[in-house]
Amino acid sequence: MYVAVKGGERAIDNAHAWLAEERRGDTTVSELSVAQIREQLALAVNRVMAEGSLYDPDLAALAIKQARGDLIEAIFLIRAYRTTLPRLGASLPVKTEEMAVIRRVSATFKDLPGGQILGPTFDYTHRLLDFKLAAEGEVPAAPTAPASTAPVPHVTEFLNREGMIETEPTGDAQPADLTREPMELPANRALRLQAITRGDEGFILSMAYSTQRGYGRTHAFVGELRIGTVAVEMDIPELGFAVEIGEIELTECETVNQFKGSKTVAPQFTRGYGLVFGQTERKAIAMSLVDRSLRWAELGEDYTGAPAQDEEFVLMHADNVQATGFLEHIKLPHYVDFQSELELVRRLRAEVFATQEAAE
Amino acid sequence: MIVHPAPQPTDRKAWMGLLARAKPAHLATLFPQLPPHDFLRAPEIGAVMVRGRIGGTGQPFNLGEMTVTRCALRLGSGTVGHGHVQGRDKAHATRAAVLDALLQTDQAAALQISVLQPLAEGEAQRRATRAAKAAATRVEFFTLVRGEDQ
Numbered sequence: 001m002y003v004a005v006k007g008g009e010r011a012i013d014n015a016h017a018w019l020a021e022e023r024r025g026d027t028t029v030s031e032l033s034v035a036q037i038r039e040q041l042a043l044a045v046n047r048v049m050a051e052g053s054l055y056d057p058d059l060a061a062l063a064i065k066q067a068r069g070d071l072i073e074a075i076f077l078i079r080a081y082r083t084t085l086p087r088l089g090a091s092l093p094v095k096t097e098e099m100a101v102i103r104r105v106s107a108t109f110k111d112l113p114g115g116q117i118l119g120p121t122f123d124y125t126h127r128l129l130d131f132k133l134a135a136e137g138e139v140p141a142a143p144t145a146p147a148s149t150a151p152v153p154h155v156t157e158f159l160n161r162e163g164m165i166e167t168e169p170t171g172d173a174q175p176a177d178l179t180r181e182p183m184e185l186p187a188n189r190a191l192r193l194q195a196i197t198r199g200d201e202g203f204i205l206s207m208a209y210s211t212q213r214g215y216g217r218t219h220a221f222v223g224e225l226r227i228g229t230v231a232v233e234m235d236i237p238e239l240g241f242a243v244e245i246g247e248i249e250l251t252e253c254e255t256v257n258q259f260k261g262s263k264t265v266a267p268q269f270t271r272g273y274g275l276v277f278g279q280t281e282r283k284a285i286a287m288s289l290v291d292r293s294l295r296w297a298e299l300g301e302d303y304t305g306a307p308a309q310d311e312e313f314v315l316m317h318a319d320n321v322q323a324t325g326f327l328e329h330i331k332l333p334h335y336v337d338f339q340s341e342l343e344l345v346r347r348l349r350a351e352v353f354a355t356q357e358a359a360e
Numbered sequence: 361m362i363v364h365p366a367p368q369p370t371d372r373k374a375w376m377g378l379l380a381r382a383k384p385a386h387l388a389t390l391f392p393q394l395p396p397h398d399f400l401r402a403p404e405i406g407a408v409m410v411r412g413r414i415g416g417t418g419q420p421f422n423l424g425e426m427t428v429t430r431c432a433l434r435l436g437s438g439t440v441g442h443g444h445v446q447g448r449d450k451a452h453a454t455r456a457a458v459l460d461a462l463l464q465t466d467q468a469a470a471l472q473i474s475v476l477q478p479l480a481e482g483e484a485q486r487r488a489t490r491a492a493k494a495a496a497t498r499v500e501f502f503t504l505v506r507g508e509d510q
Contacts, residue, residue: 054426055424056447084408085405096413116498144490168418193412194422215509234428234444236444245408245428246445273416
């Protein structure tokens with residue numbers, strides 16, 4: 001028998017009212033504006049855009065404010081919003097070789113065309129709390145130097161010249177889109193990259209770390225890590241040509257991995273690739289390690305049963321909105337389900353006691 | 361009547377990009393008053409799937425979406441303009457479409473000076489500042505002379 005139960009509306013309304021009050025916090029402390037979050041918590045905004053899979057810094061900042069800083073909740077809000085938007089089309093693939101870089105480092109080559117540009121990085125900071133930030137104060141302007149207009153080519157292109165690294169198969173095939181069609185496994189590399197770039201940073205980081213510790217070994221060098229802005233171009237059918245519709249910030253990581261060769265291929269380096277919205281370098285590096293790890297079959301490597309080699313394990317557990325939805329639903333009322341469990345356990349216990357009594 | 365040559369697609373491509381990348385507030389200051397126009401497609405907020413290439417050079421893959429606002433309109437003179445701009449600002453898309461139309465008319469020369477030039481200069485300035493700050497963080501390696509090498 002199913003009994004419909006009503007009730008709780010008043011409790012829910014009051015809970016939401018209290019949530020709004022708690023979100024605001026102490027009213028003697030000035031309220032955060034969305035612009036302040038966008039400008040001063042930019043890396044949180046970037047993470048919400050990357051995992052929310054929608055590039056819009058103002059919306060991501062609003063979502064962070066609404067979610068009281070809970071980034072997975074903010075990502076959920078962005079995902080929900082994006083489902084309301086009509087799809088106007090797809091861009092041409094962005095040209096990361098033309099990126100206006102603010103950061104570009106290589107762990108494999110010291111001297112390279114375009115140079116090593118550190119950019120606004122936490123690297124080399126002492127990780128000591130800076131109590132000056134607790135007090136308000138002016139920040140001095142960052143130093144400048146004459147900029148070179150020379151191109152900043154991808155590092156892997158140098159290795160390519162010697163044939164030392166695999167070349168990516170080129171083409172313009174329409175990639176599968178997991179936001180339109182449910183993801184089917186086995187997935188191709190394009191679909192895997194889409195799933196990983198919007199996947200949870202913590203999960204992708206742990207998967208990547210596990211490969212470094214020996215679970216599906218990928219001894220990766222960061223061939224190049226670059227952060228900067230690229231133009232987004234889209235074909236406009238009414239015009240008959242492509243126009244730039246805007247500019248976005250991206251982080252790109254290319255790893256270089258040893259490959260001992262196979263029957264048909266001489267030893268050479270192979271590649272792992274990471275590309276993520278915003279300034280998100282931990283995620284981009286992790287993405288490139290996980291991408292490389294999932295390529296074991298294509299490269300004829302051994303499957304050692306490592307989690308990061310298991311495409312289904314990685315792709316089906318990377319999405320934090322799906323994961324949190326399923327995880328957190330168990331806190332919602334399951335009164336009827338539990339009632340049947342209760343009945344079952346009572347009956348089983350009764351049977352056990354009856355058998356015991358009969359034996360005595 | 362003076363016949364104006366139709367703008368080259370390359371010119372139009374350049375100004376549409378410049379208008380799309382402009383800060384909406386800056387564009388509104390440079391061109392506050394919109395002439396009468398009829399919408400062929402009312403401003404609409406949507407998403408565009410941004411694509412990358414595997415390894416930077418290979419096959420395309422879907423990176424994620426960005427918000428875009430588009431509109432199409434016709435001026436009283438019959439000239440049609442299109443606007444496709446990043447973000448969710450309908451006024452920005454409308455202003456970009458009006459300017460796209462006007463830049464195809466005899467007002468182009470004046471608008472080049474009053475709107476496009478300041479936008480291009482502002483953008484160049486912004487880019488140059490970031491590039492100069494990045495250049496200041498470029499590592500200059502030097503090799504220490506070691507004892508045994510002397």
